[in-house]
Amino acid sequence: MPTSLSIDPPTPPSPDADEQDTLRDLNRTPHPYHHQSLELPYASDRLLVPENQTQTQNGSASLLSPYAKDSSPASESGTEADDEHFLKGLPAPKTRLHKGLRGQDEVLSGTSTPILSPAVGEDDIAALTEKPKSQKRIAQKHRVIETLRRNKNLTQRAVEVIIVASLGLMVRANPQVAELLDYWERDYQLAGLTYVALLIIYPIRVIAWEYRRGTPSKTIPIEIPHHFDPAPILYPPAITLCVSSLVATSNTAVVLPNIILSICSWPQQLIPKFERLTAYDSVHWGLTCLPLLWSSSIRGASQLVHTGVALSDEDLTLLYPLHQTLCFVLHHLTTTSLLTAELQLFSISLINVLLLASSPQALILKALLWVGGLGTLVFCSSVIRSGILLARVPKWRFRRIPGHRQRSLLRELSKIFSWKRIKSEVFGSALEPVEEELSLSSDGGSESATQFKPPKRTRTAGIAFQTSVAHVLAASPVAGDQNFTSEGIARRHTLPYLDTSNVHNPTQTPSGRRKRTTSLSVRPFLKLTYTQSVIRKWLYALYVYVVLITVILLGIRTHIEKFALRGIEPIGFALGYMFGDLPSFRFRVIYANIDWWIPLPIYDEDDKQCHMGWVQHIRHNDFGEANTRLLIAAYWVCVFVVGLLTVFRLKEIYEVDTRRKVFHFMMVGILLPATFVDPTFAGLALSLILAIFLILDLLRASQLPPLSKPIASFLAPYVDGRDFRGPVVISHIFLLIGCAIPLWLALASLPRTGSGYLSGWELPGREVSMVSGVICVGLGDAAASLIGRRYGRRKWIWGGGKSLEGSLAFAIAVFAGIAAAWAWLKVGGWPVTGEQYGVATSARNAAVCASMASLTEAVLTGGNDNVIVPVVLWTCVKSLAI
Secondary structure, eight states: OOSSOOSSOOOOOOOOHHHHHHHHHHTOOSOGGGSOOTTSSSGGGSOOOTTSEEEOTTSOEEEOOTTOOOOOOOOTTSSOEEETTEEOOSOOOOOOOOGGGTTSOOTTTSSOOOSOOTTOOHHHHHHHTSOHHHHHHHHHHHHHHHHHHHHHHHHHHHHHHHHHHHHHHHHHHOHHHHHHHHHSHHHHHHHHHHHHHHHHHHHHHHHHHHHHHSOOSSSSOOOOOTTOOOHHHHHHHHHHHHHHHHHTTTOGGGHHHHHHHHHHTSOGGGSOOSOOSOSSOHHHHHHHHHHHHHHHHHOSSOOSOOOSOOOOHHHHHTHHHHHHHHHHHHHHHHGGGSOHHHHHHHHHHHHHHHHHOOSHHHHHHHIIIIIHHHHHHHHHHHHHHHHHHHHTSOGGGSBOOGGGOOOOHHHHHHHHTOHHHHHHHHTSOTTOOOGGGTTOOTTOOOSOSSEEEEEEEOOOOOHHHHHHHHHHHHHSTTHHHHOOOGGGOOOSSEEEEEEOTTOSOTTBOTTSOBOOOOOTTTHHHHTSBHHHHHHHHHHHHHHHHHHHHHIIIIIIHHHIIIIISTTOOHHHHHHHHHHTTOHHHHHHHHHTTOTTTSOOOOOOOSOTTGGGOHHHHIIIIIIOHHHHHHHHHHHHHHHHHHHHHHHHHTTTTSOHHHHHHHHHHHHHHHHTTTTTTOHHHHHHHHHHHHHHHHHHHHHHHHTOTTTHHHHHHHHGGGOOGGGGSSSSOOHHHHHHHHHHHHHHHHHHHSOOBOOGGGTTSBOSOBOGGGGHHHIIIIIIIHHHHHHHHHHOOOBOTTOSSOBHHHHHHHHHHHHHHHHHHHHHHHHHTOOBOSOOOOHHHHHHHHHHHHHHHHHHHHHOOSSOTTTHHHHHHHHHHHHHTO
16 A cells, blocks of 8 residues: 555546536535545545556456546435444544644544644744753642642541531530430440541551552552542431431430441441452441440340330341342432432431331321332333333334335234244344344345446446446346346446445445444344334333322322321322311212211311410311311412413523522422421422422433423423433432421421321421421522622632632521521411520521531532531531520
8 A cells, every 4th residue: 555645636538518517517416525535534535546546356447537426325214324323424624733643644634734733833842842840840830739639628528527526516415315315325436436447447458458569659658639528438327327316306216227227328448348249248237237236235125215116136137238229229220310428318218218107297208209119110110121222212223114115003013012023022032033024124125235226427437437337237146137238328427327335244334434233222123113113112101101000009009098097098088188178078078978988177166276376276276277288289389380480481581500599499488488387298298299200200211202201391491410410300309308308307306196087197396497408408509509600709718619608698598597487486386396595596506507507518519419408407407406
């Protein structure tokens, strides 16, 4: 092969005037990238024959002008793709040459540049030719920058450690928790000492490993990188212990399981391993069993009366494999949507709901998440996976019927459910075709590889070109039957075109590049026609919808009836719960004699609820409990509609981040005034909305008709960067969870009242911590975002995207929200649980809580601030008894 190619090709013979006019008309082409050019990106497209000749297989030469044009036939599959992964297009513009590529035949541009790049000047050349002393100066400068980054990161992580330590001190200072912590103090100390010992031993293990590999370059071959994030080390164990201690004031049975779960959340890297490639680490499992040993050895018999659900030692021993399995399943479902700390916290929360739920609202949440989630996972996972794979196949990749014959719907269904296809897909290999498809390619062509096309415009190049055509015809399998010869063609500018486009290696593209192998999971779907694929999508969707309805009606409904409602049918309970105080509804239920199915609230003429304040008096004696719930639901619908109209109206005025904050303010308007009126109803509503959100996001991710596309289109304008990290759109789910978790935790920490079938549906008091999540997410986060992006000028010393102005706005908004909630609690007259303080003390505590939440939001990087910060704020508010 010559080392260089000639840029000036030999001059072809000059055509006649008529030929020039004709060829000028033929120069107009919709495919300018088919011209042979030195600027095309592929090396095979840059080759020009020096002497204007190409050698055929038998050695005969054909005379071709480098400017002769041959229009390619249209693609059979309706696209210009070489294969399913590459689409032809105009060649990309030449990239600017880099310094190290000057004087070389660069692949992307196809030509060499003998002059310097415009970006390279004399100063740059002087910088490249300087002495090594400047390089040392640059290296020293980089070391200084790296040291500053590391120091800032250490400062940030030290602040996180201080926050966690302060959180523990706040919990310890709570009077209601002090007695409980005194009883379990030895357990907390031993677990903490074990964790600290593992943290200290870990660097020693790393240093020993380095020395076993060889002599390291440093005496202490270990350093903390500037991107180190301690969130998996700090938050899962600390938040688990702090929250469980506050909840244990009404249910002491939650302490020991959560101590074990906090040990389960320790990072795997800290645990010495003696077995590799095992599902469960035996050393880590043994560490989770230590609380069972030292608890039984320290105290023989329990001195505290356990309330709630108490677990046996066998159940506590199995918490580690349950936690590891649940983390694996959640990671498989969400992939990169959840960070490590979030994954651990969600697994611990689900296990607490599964094992320790005792109130009716918690049992309903357990049925929604566990019964509904497991049922959907078991029966729908494979179908949803197939639907996702089918949705990823482009239309042109499906098999196409020759002549585009139309088949009836019944015939298409019979083809889809044919025994041969089922046997081939289930029992046979993925590469094994169905009998009908042996003669049909995935591109849909059943025509022969060599066949004649209608006459095609081209330039007749003389006897040599006709000789090459005759040679190709003689080599084709149809030449003997058809007796085509080049001499029989008596046309000047056109000749019958022999389509040899399919005569090439099917594993390579026309440019010689090897095609990517089609995934084995997708190959069975390539045997379908487009109509069959649409039918199969709808069948998948029908199956998923039927399974969801079945799981709801049979699984969830039965579980709620048996465990949460004490034998009352859930649909009838819901009707009585919402409409039981309407006179017309009561009359119809009693007249139809179905009060055994729809329980009705009993009218109580005595003013027994007056001691709980005037709002509660109006709720019970004037409106009625059920009518109050109807009014609250109607108010929520109105706020939601107004919020959506506001978002749609601001669509063309403000950017996405600003419009997203409207949803935050909607949550404040929905939950802040109504939670104190009926907190159990608000908690139940949040549980139902969370289940609806999860189902809708499942349908969106499954890409099954007809709901997936409308849901995706509605959510598309409001997603952020976290939503693109994995398959789950987490923004609206985390917004709801951030508002709901503090309310659920507050309900779990308070005793219950109620009579009859509504036993466990009333609370003897209220507290500000119920709305701490709404205040944090709805007011604090929104204020920090709006003020920080508009007026933020000063950053925190550790850098990042948080500004001091935004953090100050967060603290002020949270303080104002806590003050408003405290004022509404006092004005409404509800009794407050726990010790009550004066206005000055409450204001000081509120300022401390707001500052702690704002600092956590500014320093947090290893978790979503809509999840962790509301829990931190709830812990502060609950501990300081605001």
